[in-house]
Amino acid sequence: MAYRKVAIAGATGNLGPSIVNELVNQGFEVTVLTASGNTSGLPSAIKVIKVDFSSQESLVSALRGQEAFISAIPKHDQQPALIDAAIAAGVKRFIPSEFGSNIVGNEKARALPVFAGKVKTQEYLRTKQDQISYTIVTTGLFLDWGIGLGWLVNLKGKTQINDNGDSVHSFTLLSDIGKAVAGILNHPEETKNRGVYVQTAALSQNQALKIAQKVNPDFKAETEHVDLAEEEKNAYAELSKENGNIGSAMVTFIKISIFKEGYGNLWNEKNDNELLGVKSLSEAEVGDLIAKYF
Template sequence: MAITRVALAGGTGNLGPAILRELLNADFRVTVLSRSASSQVDARARVQVVDFNSRDSLVNALRGHDAFVNVLGVGVISLDIHLRILEAAHAAGIHRFIPSEFGCDTANPNTALLPAFSDKITLVKRLEELSKKDKNFTYTAIITGPFLDWGIKHGLLVNLQGPTTIYDGGDVPVSTNTLAGVGRAVVGTLKHAEKTKNRYVYAEEARVTQNQLLNWSGKSDQFEPVFAKTEDLEREGFEAFHQSSVDWKNYTPQLIRRAVFGGKFGTAFTKVDNEVLGLSKLSESDLIRLVKE
């Protein structure tokens, strides 16, 4: 069955607008689920006000759609709400559910040990259970690595506005995608639903290191770098987690950086699904231009 009608939650965050734009450009009919009718989203999309605390509200909003894309932050939004959305999507007859992955490889056993990713893993396990019971309900978990353009702008990958922290020497390769590239990976997943069903897919527009990004920026000699070990970040993250697992902001940033730059967490993908997704690699000139923008 061809997917034409898509519902999306999280259309106004960092990633949501890019995914929404690519879906609309690919001629999907998109409904954005929102708490407020005044949400500022692309005018080509329809906004549906929902109560994320109400299963009935979610089921009514999702009924009649073929696919659902969840871009609500995991951790930022409670696991209870994410599970409620998932169960509502199944009850509403959604055929393809794309959970809010879009980051580190949670299928990697080392990543799975980091509590920053436990909610994502719980959600995929529930999707696996439902898809085995109901052949009409399928899922795709899209792994993208960190967002390249966003990660440069906000200093996750490198800080180009001052001293940058170099992790584990700065030569650890990282698979990554632009925000628009993530959107195109979602489009490719839905257009090739049979080839992407009930599994993880891996999208990679570029594979970069921190030192490469610094060199391409032309600013590598402007600021003295700060060197850090991701093992220390992992220790600090677990210490904060054991003090209070509820305060996710106190441990998640350290553990995400450990997963991104630690070298043993699958962040340099061993396989990619670009061909299935219709996703192209960025050239070195593309990357240099992006870093210097």
């Protein structure tokens, strides 16, 4: 039976509002747990509880009566405490803050230092699965966010072409991640204790550049080549320095997981789109999307 009463933490960030909006539109009873109390941009049909995320008591009290708990917080290694609170409150399903690269199914992605907190959370969930079930959502780079950021194609400057730019990867719109989460809650049995994969489009950077030129013939693509193996070496070198640039190294690891071959970043053959109600975009629809960013 579907879970209808759901709580979410991290609702006000880059991803959270897309999940909250879809859940509210589908008639779920949504409770937002917030540290800041700021809920701007969220629909009014939600219950808001201000919590102290460092207090188990505060979390358990906010989670009582909820059937599922979605985490979209950026501090991944803080999630075991959220899982413990969810168990104590009797929550049935935990959806951790993943929503990105394929660290469930690919050992190389899993070993990247940037994902240590996500890996720790996954391992913790597996040890607790007799007390709370889980679903891990793998999406690839957020398609719309990635275009806005210039990572897939840069419409305002030079596109960094990772390796040869021809390998194809899976990407998902923020709104489709909302649909995927609703799909999990509508299909708890089929999604129990496993990773699910969704994608809105499978594209290479060179294909995306061609589409951009087609929708805007005035667009002159400027590119620069990035050798990801070289970047990876440099990123590990930064980590080993006393005052290395950790932030930049972490961004490199994220890009490697999204764009480098061998990191399991394509699931167009086998995914959970149909089960979870996510549709793939046609090339023309990807063009309509890209056109919005000129």
